[in-house]
Amino acid sequence: MTSTSESIRLNLTPPVRYVLRIADSCLIHAQRLAEWCGHGPVLEEDIALTNMALDLIGQARSLLTHAARLEGQGFDEDQLAFLRDERNYLNLTLVEQPMRRSSAHAPGGDFADTVLRNFLLASWLKSIWSRLISSSDTELAAIAGKAVKEARYHQQHAADWVVRLGDGTEESARRMQAALTRIWPYTNELFVRDGVDAEAEKSGLGPARDGLREDWLGQVQPVLAQACLTLPAATPFVSTGTLGRHSEHLGFMLAEMQSLQRQHPGGRW
Amino acid sequence: MTGGAEVNTREQAAWAALATVLDPEVPVLSVCDLGIVREVVCDAAGTQVVLTPTYSGCPATEVIADSVRVALVAAGLGPVTVSHRLAPAWTTDWISELGRERLLAYGIAPPGQACGSELSSPIRLRPRNLPCPRCGSLQTERLSAFGSTACKALHRCLECREPFEHFKPI
Numbered sequence: 403m404t405s406t407s408e409s410i411r412l413n414l415t416p417p418v419r420y421v422l423r424i425a426d427s428c429l430i431h432a433q434r435l436a437e438w439c440g441h442g443p444v445l446e447e448d449i450a451l452t453n454m455a456l457d458l459i460g461q462a463r464s465l466l467t468h469a470a471r472l473e474g475q476g477f478d479e480d481q482l483a484f485l486r487d488e489r490n491y492l493n494l495t496l497v498e499q500p501m502r503r504s505s506a507h508a509p510g511g512d513f514a515d516t517v518l519r520n521f522l523l524a525s526w527l528k529s530i531w532s533r534l535i536s537s538s539d540t541e542l543a544a545i546a547g548k549a550v551k552e553a554r555y556h557q558q559h560a561a562d563w564v565v566r567l568g569d570g571t572e573e574s575a576r577r578m579q580a581a582l583t584r585i586w587p588y589t590n591e592l593f594v595r596d597g598v599d600a601e602a603e604k605s606g607l608g609p610a611r612d613g614l615r616e617d618w619l620g621q622v623q624p625v626l627a628q629a630c631l632t633l634p635a636a637t638p639f640v641s642t643g644t645l646g647r648h649s650e651h652l653g654f655m656l657a658e659m660q661s662l663q664r665q666h667p668g669g670r671w
Numbered sequence: 672m673t674g675g676a677e678v679n680t681r682e683q684a685a686w687a688a689l690a691t692v693l694d695p696e697v698p699v700l701s702v703c704d705l706g707i708v709r710e711v712v713c714d715a716a717g718t719q720v721v722l723t724p725t726y727s728g729c730p731a732t733e734v735i736a737d738s739v740r741v742a743l744v745a746a747g748l749g750p751v752t753v754s755h756r757l758a759p760a761w762t763t764d765w766i767s768e769l770g771r772e773r774l775l776a777y778g779i780a781p782p783g784q785a786c787g788s789e790l791s792s793p794i795r796l797r798p799r800n801l802p803c804p805r806c807g808s809l810q811t812e813r814l815s816a817f818g819s820t821a822c823k824a825l826h827r828c829l830e831c832r833e834p835f836e837h838f839k840p841i
Contacts, residue, residue, distance in 0.1 A: 446815035446825070453817040460728025464757070544758035548727055551760065551841045559816045 407667040410477055410485045416601040418473045419492060420608060421542065422482075423598070423644045424530060425465030426493035429483060430652070431523055432458035433659055434501040435516075441502065443513055450559060454520070457552040464545045471541075484663035488646075488653050495641030496588035497523065498652040514574070514581035517567060521560035522585065525621045526592050528553040529614045538606030561625045568629025579631055586634040591641045592618070681713040681748060688746040689720070692738045696731050696820045697838075699777040702739065706765025709756055717750035718743050723761045726821040726841075763822075763840045774838060780804045780826065782840035803828035804835050813837075 412418065435455035442448025466479040501516050531553050534546035567574040592611060599610035626633060641649070662669060689708055694700045702708050702722070710721035720739055724732045736753045743751045763782035766774075771781040780801045800809045808830035815825040818836055827834040 446817070449815060449819075450817040453821060456728035456730075456821060457726060458728070460726060464727060540758070544756075544760070545727075547758050547760035548724075551762075552727060555816075555839070555841065562816075 407664040408485070409487045409490075410475075410481055412473050412477070412482075412486070412490060413475065414490075415472070416598045417539075417605070417607055418469055419598045420602045421465055421469040421472060422492045423494075424527075425462050425469055425482075426491050427497050427523075428458045428465065428527070429462035430491070430493040430655070431497040431519075432456075432462060433655060434497060434499075435520070437502055438516070451516070451520075454556050454559070457549075457556070461545065461549045461552070464549075465542075468541050468545065480663070484660045488648055488656055490646060491643075491648065491652060491656070492646055493643050493652075494523075494588070494591050495643035495649050496585065496591065498643065498649060498655060499585075499588070500651055511581060511584065512577060514567060514577040515585065517560060517563040518578065518581050518585055521557065521564050521625065522589060522592075522622060524553050524557035524560050525618055526614065528557050528621070529617045530609065533609040533614070537608050539608075542608065557621070564625055564631075565629045568626070568631045575630065578629065582626070582631055583634045587637045587639045588641050590637070590639060591644060594640055594644075596645075678713050681718075682711055684746055685711045685713055685718055685720075685743060685748050688742045688748065689739065692735070692742045694731060695734050695738070696822070697774070697777070697779065699773045700766075700770050702735060704767050704770030704773060706767060706770070707735070707761060713748065717752065718748045719752045719754070721754050721756050723756055723759075725761050729821050731820075763838060766838075775804050778804050778835055779823065780835060780837040782838045785840040801826060801837055803831060803833070805833050806831040811835075 414422075432455040435451045435458070438448060438451040439455075440448065442451055462483070463479050466482040470477045470479065470482055496519065499511070499515075499519075501511060501519065528550060531546045531550035535543055535550065537543040537546065564578070568578045569575070570578075593615040595610050595612040599612070602608045603610040603613070623633070643649070643652070686703065686708075689711070690701045690703045692702045694702065694705055705725070707723050707725060708720065709723050710719070712719045720743070722732075722736065722739070732755075736755075739753050740749075740751045743749060762785045764785050766782065774781045780803075783801075800811050802809055803811050803826075806828060808828055810829040811826050812829060813824060813826050814834065818825045822838055822841075823836045824839050825834060826837050
């Protein structure tokens with residue numbers, strides 16, 4: 403880690419973008435989950451949310467290290483995590499949305515949002531990881547081989563909660579349906595295809611996002627049905643986080659996440 | 672010039688030293704019991720050890736690498752190079768028989784077979800009952816899918832009423 407707090411500029415080739423989209427989605431999702439630390443509705447769930455965050459940060463670290471290698475200017479995982487500007491983050495817009503009702507900067511959702519987002523994303527990540535196992539990039543394949551097991555466990559845990567709350571009390575069902583309706587439009591971005599996807603598909607680096615929808619729906623629909631939740635109608639809205647154009651929430655989060663490294667460049671534990 | 676037999680003896684000494692390096696989070700399991708030591712090579716350059724990390728975010732990974740270095744240097748086998756290899760991914764199926772016995776004696780239910788778990792349904796509200804590591808009763812229940820470390824879940828025995836941890840099969 404260098405000892406400057408100035409932002410770094412990456413040479414964003416399509417493969418670097420492809421890896422960063424997954425890396426940043428893991429990192430930002432983990433950061434949101436970690437906001438629950440000490441605030442979980444029950445102790446077990448507090449531990450679960452932070453444990454999942456830890457797995458996701460581990461996955462993000464491996465991916466950021468790999469993205470840095472592909473990028474070629476000699477940056478490391480810490481520089482990528484803490485010294486990039488908002489526009490250089492390529493995470494899905496869904497993961498940067500405030501998760502807790504009492505998030506400091508925005509109204510946020512409730513525990514139903516957390517449960518559903520966690521389930522929808524773990525299912526998406528599981529789909530991607532299981533395809534990346536056969537990536538032409540051996541390092542990416544190795545990271546996927548480990549991460550897919552973790553994503554599977556996260557998905558099982560989140561699915562338990564989706565059913566428990568969706569098919570729970572009248573109030574929990576109402577909140578789950580409301581949360582699903584709020585979240586659903588953001589899932590379009592999980593399955594759009596652009597030049598980065600096309601090139602990754604062509605080179606064998608990894609699957610294009612549009613090719614994941616069927617597998618994802620196949621996992622998600624039975625659980626939502628068992629939870630007595632109704633799939634919201636399709637909307638044309640497509641968020642653009644993976645293009646670097648974010649909602650207003652990411653900037654606040656990065657300001658907090660990066661403040662230590664920006665104020666104390668190169669600071670270590 | 673180092674002879675083949677001597678190299679062999681040094682590698683045996685290296686494995687013996689590694690058998691004393693304990694997982695900081697489950698301090699009855701050595702790195703050998705855990706099955707994370709993939710390769711040990713002793714040559715003129717010293718000792719090279721290849722480890723496979725357990726969980727992506729396991730905070731013990733770096734501590735373990737440091738402990739391995741310290742133990743091998745103390746055994747006179749330095750300089751030591753520790754590297755990590757991700758593929759094939761670590762599975763709890765690599766935990767040795769001895770490791771499983773040690774876990775059980777320590778009060779942690781050892782993991783069952785991990786193979787095939789990828790075929791299971793995403794919904795699993797009632798995981799199968801595990802034998803209690805203290806009294807052996809099958810009347811147990813899971814309290815929490817996640818526990819004090821990335822690798823464990825929390826259960827309790829309905830018969831002897833004691834809580835216990837389960838090493839999750841992955």
